[in-house]
Ligand code: CIZ
């Protein structure tokens with residue numbers, strides 16, 4: 001339910017959006033009131049395509065920094081705004097350019113596949129990007145005998161290695177939010193709701209993925225729940241997804257696999273900050289041209305392989 005104050009803020013934002021000819025793109029993990037006013041809500045892959053294809057000159061990205069950076073990389077002529085420049089992804093920030101260069105020196109023939117949850121300078125030293133919704137497709141496009149270094153999410157990487165039956169070198173990072181699902185708690189929920197299907201994100205620990213009926217990206221979870229004959233689902237990803245799940249499936253029941261599936265960085269974007277950002281056209285997200293051009297190659301390759 002949206003509060004009266006949020007309703008006023010929403011009206012202000014919609015007015016400013018028109019005035020500034022701006023387009024608002026939000027991630028599924030955003031607060032409900034932010035998703036509700038966005039022009040487009042999606043996962044990071046769909047957000048990147050929406051930014052690239054948007055005819056608007058001003059794009060406000062309601063998501064963490066790598067999502068706004070991706071829009072800036074793909075849309076060099078446009079003004080890309082973030083309502084909260086400090087909103088970042090702790091997992092994305094664990095890997096350094098030196099980590100990647102050191103690996104490449106040791107394994108010059110290997111292909112570096114970079115999860116979109118990375119800063120621009122990491123994309124710039126990678127061969128191809130992927131998101132959780134297209135990672136299988138991307139890796140299947142690589143030569144069968146190629147060595148692969150998947151960065152930085154070790155759990156998504158090991159999920160892909162298992163699913164595709166190929167050996168993949170991994171980095172050691174993982175998502176602190178998805179780590180909040182406890183196996184014992186999930187087992188209790190499964191007992192309590194025996195008819196519920198368990199749908200989880202592959203950023204979860206493998207022992208959680210092993211207990212699931214389905215593992216996939218946010219978009220994958222959304223599509224699975226929408227198409228399923230099932231009536232109840234235990235959801236193992238960030239709580240913001242409940243908004244779209246419930247909106248698309250008003251008659252189905254969704255139970256979070258943990259009360260702590262909250263990404264504080266995603267939630268740091270509020271309606272007040274969105275309004276300020278549009279009013280002042282701040283904070284603008286830019287990427288130095290030398291890095292942008294190289295990172296764009298890895299992102300464009302992802303788009304080509306995924307389409
Ligand atoms: O790729 C994304 O948008 C994230 C962070 C999750 C997902 O699976 O969609």
Ligand code: SF4
Nearest residue numbers: 064089090175177263
């Ligand atoms: Fe990063 Fe995890 Fe938050 Fe996604 S949910 S932005 S991976 S910390």
